[in-house]
Amino acid sequence: MAKKIDWLYERKGCTTCKKAMAFLDGAAVKIGEVVIANKQKYGPEDALELTKKVSKVVAMKGKKLEVLPLKTTDEETLLAHLIGPTGNLRAPTAIVGKTMYVGFNEEGYGEITG
Numbered sequence: 001m002a003k004k005i006d007w008l009y010e011r012k013g014c015t016t017c018k019k020a021m022a023f024l025d026g027a028a029v030k031i032g033e034v035v036i037a038n039k040q041k042y043g044p045e046d047a048l049e050l051t052k053k054v055s056k057v058v059a060m061k062g063k064k065l066e067v068l069p070l071k072t073t074d075e076e077t078l079l080a081h082l083i084g085p086t087g088n089l090r091a092p093t094a095i096v097g098k099t100m101y102v103g104f105n106e107e108g109y110g111e112i113t114g
Contacts, residue, residue, distance in 0.1 A: 003096055003112055004030040011037035011091040020092045020104040027113035042089035047082040048075065054095060057081060058111070060103035 005024070008031050010017040024031070035042075042050065051057065057068040059081035068078060082102055084090040094101045096112050 003114055004032060005094045005096055005112065006032045007035070007095040008033070009035045009037055009042065009089060009091055009093040013038075014091055016104050017092045020094075020109060023104070023106060023109050024112070029113055037088070037091045043087065044079055044083055047079070047089045050089075050093075050095070051078065051082075051100060053098075054100045055098040057100045057102060058108050060101070060105040060108045063105060063107075065105060065108050 010021070014037075051070060055070055057070065057073070057078065059066045059068060066081065068081060070078070082089055082093075090102050092101075092104055094112065099111075101108055101112065
């Protein structure tokens with residue numbers, strides 16, 4: 001059974017976001033709130049505020065996947081995974097239950113689709 005994404009942050013025109021959306025469309029995942037990164041920026045403080053809603057962050061870059069439990073991850077390491085080269089939250093970012101997924105790869109998003 002496909003899960004529901006509670007919150008999704010995506011940037012229009014982003015190649016990685018397009019790949020993520022195609023993957024989710026193929027799995028028929030329902031998406032709650034969508035925030036367009038081109039219209040609303042989330043800087044470091046905003047990104048850290050979002051992590052208060054979750055217990056772990058799954059950070060993905062290419063084929064690399066790293067799970068960061070918030071209880072044992074320092075703020076500097078967390079921000080290194082959350083913030084992109086623009087100084088804002090990386091897109092796509094999805095919150096599913098108590099987990100935040102930052103970036104995209106099929107292995108990580110496979111957890112979302114069940």
